[in-house]
Ligand code: SF4
């Protein structure tokens with residue numbers, strides 16, 4: 001008996017914006033290896049901290065929404081249980097935390113691992129960052145969230161579709177976002193009496209309403225209802241006009257496009273990215289911020305005191321005490337949404353999908369992984385890459401060091 005196979009037309013590759021497209025752009029080969037035995041697109045594996053902090057912010061919001069517990073939250077009592085929950089979830093997916101930055105023990109035991117004592121749990125860097133993000137953003141952000149973890153999904157025609165070559169004539173693109181809304185803003189105005197009063201009390205609104213593009217957008221929107229898309233990034237703010245700087249913008253534009261096609265959505269007036277490492281930077285983050293400042297690649301201005309402290313900081317010494325305002329200004333990035341920029345972003349991501357498809361087809365045709373996927377990443381990505389021991393690109397660089 002002949003078994004019928006699925007017809008080609010029904011195989012539609014589904015790409016996740018961060019897990020596939022941004023991962024692929026970080027390094028084609030690393031992305032392929034992370035997908036293990038499966039050809040992409042498949043369940044993406046991201047760096048542990050990025051997944052962890054996303055999960056923590058989502059869980060913290062749900063907890064806030066349930067009990068309206070006031071801030072600040074106590075780390076051990078309120079936040080640590082959320083961390084353990086997320087850690088377990090990630091372990092199921094085969095993702096384990098780096099011991100140096102996250103204490104994964106729930107109780108004291110005989111194993112000290114990389115902690116200072118065996119009296120676990122310890123509040124190491126990643127926990128400190130989670131605590132800081134919840135307590136500094138939560139009070140302003142959580143009351144404005146209208147919808148958390150909305151799954152966005154859309155379909156696009158396969159770029160440069162070729163009969164007999166391309167895997168499908170369409171591809172699907174997806175992502176998960178949180179949405180703030182004018183409805184929630186209005187709800188919160190009541191106890192404050194006026195929007196102006198509320199703006200002064202809510203730093204997120206302060207950033208939003210200071211932004212001219214946002215102001216223009218809400219004037220243009222015919223109803224008075226609108227939405228704001230938010231995303232968290234477990235990294236420092238990228239240097240101005242760097243690859244990541246541009247790609248994060250494209251990501252938000254694409255989310256705005258996907259959201260606009262969902263039933264019941266309101267026009268998207270802006271996007272906000274929170275670069276959470278800025279609220280609790282590591283030594284390495286601060287060194288990179290120092291580099292950006294020295295090279296004039298920081299878009300955040302008006303902080304000469306903090307900037308001088310960082311510029312003059314000797315990286316081998318204890319790091320300088322930065323102002324809260326400086327850290328928050330670097331954490332919050334408002335992304336203007338415009339039709340033109342949405343179209344540009346979609347074109348860019350079409351190009352990325354085309355590149356992934358070409359590599360996939362190349363591998364399917366029998367070429368080996370390294371021939372099919374390009375190894376190219378910045379030094380920092382290579383240093384943290386699990387696959388550097390068998391990546392020729394990385395080896396080549398090592399061999400040239402005298
Ligand atoms: S070592 Fe660098 S170039 Fe090689 S796969 Fe990893 S990130 Fe890519």
Ligand SMILES: [Zn+2]
Nearest residue numbers: 103115120122
């Ligand atoms: Zn510990």
